[in-house]
Amino acid sequence: MEKLLSIVDLKKYFPLPKSSLFQKQRPYLRANEGITLDIEKGETFGLVGESGCGKSTFGRTLLHLYKPTSGQVLYYGKTAAGFAPKYLQKEKQNSTQKDETEGAGIDLTRLTSKEMRFLRRDLQIIFQDPYSSLDPRMTLGQIIEEGVATHKIYKRGSAEMRRYVAETVEKCGLQSYMLHRYPHQFSGGQRQRICIARALAVKPKFVVCDECVSALDVSIQSQILNLLSDLKEKEGLTYLFISHDLSVVRYVSDRIGVMYLGQIVELGSARDVFETPLHPYTIALISAIPTTEQNKDATKIILKEGIPNPVSPPKGCPFHTRCFMAQECCQRIPAPYVEVKKGHFVACHFAKMPTEEKRKNATHSAL
Numbered sequence: 383m384e385k386l387l388s389i390v391d392l393k394k395y396f397p398l399p400k401s402s403l404f405q406k407q408r409p410y411l412r413a414n415e416g417i418t419l420d421i422e423k424g425e426t427f428g429l430v431g432e433s434g435c436g437k438s439t440f441g442r443t444l445l446h447l448y449k450p451t452s453g454q455v456l457y458y459g460k461t462a463a464g465f466a467p468k469y470l471q472k473e474k475q476n477s478t479q480k481d482e483t484e485g486a487g488i489d490l491t492r493l494t495s496k497e498m499r500f501l502r503r504d505l506q507i508i509f510q511d512p513y514s515s516l517d518p519r520m521t522l523g524q525i526i527e528e529g530v531a532t533h534k535i536y537k538r539g540s541a542e543m544r545r546y547v548a549e550t551v552e553k554c555g556l557q558s559y560m561l562h563r564y565p566h567q568f569s570g571g572q573r574q575r576i577c578i579a580r581a582l583a584v585k586p587k588f589v590v591c592d593e594c595v596s597a598l599d600v601s602i603q604s605q606i607l608n609l610l611s612d613l614k615e616k617e618g619l620t621y622l623f624i625s626h627d628l629s630v631v632r633y634v635s636d637r638i639g640v641m642y643l644g645q646i647v648e649l650g651s652a653r654d655v656f657e658t659p660l661h662p663y664t665i666a667l668i669s670a671i672p673t674t675e676q677n678k679d680a681t682k683i684i685l686k687e688g689i690p691n692p693v694s695p696p697k698g699c700p701f702h703t704r705c706f707m708a709q710e711c712c713q714r715i716p717a718p719y720v721e722v723k724k725g726h727f728v729a730c731h732f733a734k735m736p737t738e739e740k741r742k743n744a745t746h747s748a749l
Contacts, residue, residue: 383422385458386588386620387444388487392417392453394436394443394644398693412692413439415644417453418719421588426614426621428635428652430628430667432689436644437624438510441590444622445505446490446498456487459504459587503533506581510593512573516565522576523547523561529584547583554579555609571602575609582613591623595630607634628671632656637725640664643692643700646719650726658737660728662705665737699731707732 395410413436421427429437442448444455490498509515516525526547531538536546548558554575565573574594581589591610595603611634613619625631631638631652638655640648640663648661659665666683685704690696696703702712712731719729 383425385420385487386423387421387458388454388456389417389419389421389444390454390456392440392443392455393451394439394448395451409693412695413644414443414450415695417644417646419639419646419649421620421622423458423620424614424618425636426623426634428631428638429622429624429641430626430631430638431641433626434689434692435641436692437626437641438592439644440641441507441592441622441624444490445507445590446493447507450491453491455490457490457501457505457588458487460488460501503584504587505590506584506586506588507590507592508574508577508581508594510596512570512577512597513565515577516573518565521562521564522551522556522568525565525576526550526579526583529580533584535584550579550583551576553613554582555605571598571605574598574602574606578606578609578613582617582619585617586619588620588622591621593624593626596625596627603630610634628656628667640667643690643695645700645729646727647701647717647729648727654723654726660722660726660733660737661701661730662707663701666706699729 392414393412393416394414395412398409398411400408415436417440419427429440431437439448443450446455488501490501493501520528523544527538527543530536530543530546536543547561551561552558556572556575556579560568560572565576568576574597577594594610595606598606607630610621614621621634623631623634635652637650638652639646640655640661642663648655648659648664655664656668659668666685669683683706686706687704690700690703696713698714699705699708699712699717701717702708705712709731715731717729717731719727720733721727722733
């Protein structure tokens with residue numbers, strides 16, 4: 383398949399204040415640590431992990447809402463030649479061959495804020511909280527119209543604009559008579575539909591869905607997920623779907639990445655990750671999914687200790703402090719990120735050990 387985004391060794395650190403005047407080095411919170419992956423055109427890439435592992439930071443760093451500390455984010459939805467002349471001139475100065483520059487992806491990490499505005503229409507986000515992400519002083523119609531007018535798709539106040547805004551909200555499950563209502567007059571599910579309509583109104587190519595159903599009840603979740611799936615097929619969208627709910631991610635995703643302490647510890651197709659999980663952390667997460675099976679509690683894996691401090695992460699494998707399979711080598715040597723089979727990557731010293739044997743080890747360690 384054709385790549386839309388290529389992320390190479392992406393890091394995002396947040397500086398923290400020094401604890402004392404005598405502290406020599408400034409501490410950093412390591413939110414994302416060397417992430418490398420490709421997102422293909424037309425797919426839904428699911429990203430799962432515990433709260434605080436860096437999922438939302440990763441999504442915002444991709445869109446340049448947070449400036450990355452290091453690494454590359456290459457976007458292939460536009461060619462450099464058709465993007466911005468100044469950017470193309472800068473790239474030609476760093477390239478020896480003109481053809482390579484014009485055919486390569488656009489490195490979002492090298493763009494200025496002004497240059498990034500040219501790509502805001504292509505790259506959108508649905509924020510986690512539908513309550514705080516909507517301006518309470520603007521009506522539904524004004525919220526949708528704002529982005530459309532900013533990107534000069536239609537002229538503000540024109541008949542074409544009014545017709546387009548009405549079509550957009552109806553496409554997202556809202557009625558046109560609601561256009562003059564304010565956000566506080568909508569329910570939680572309706573507000574999330576507004577956020578979806580606002581993101582899709584500018585006709586993007588890539589959308590980050592940041593925990594976009596976590597604040598909704600189960601019945602509304604299913605409606606929003608079906609809406610996103612339908613819009614993806616009709617509009618040819620590509621999603622990065624961020625969630626801590628593995629059941630939801632399994633339902634919507636083509637491929638899944640499992641994140642722990644800012645690192646991708648397992649990546650593969652949704653089927654491979656759920657049917658043959660290889661990383662101990664993935665096995666533990668899947669075992670914790672609620673089910674109606676009577677003997678499920680017997681196989682549930684309880685992780686020991688708590689999540690390590692991301693300011694000073696453990697040496698070696700970051701998961702070894704909680705892992706039921708940890709050996710002496712895990713405490714000293716970082717786990718290699720290897721491709722066990724085509725498209726299935728794992729960062730574990732025991733990646734090639736069968737899943738059933740790992741589950742047996744987890745059961746014995748729990749006893």
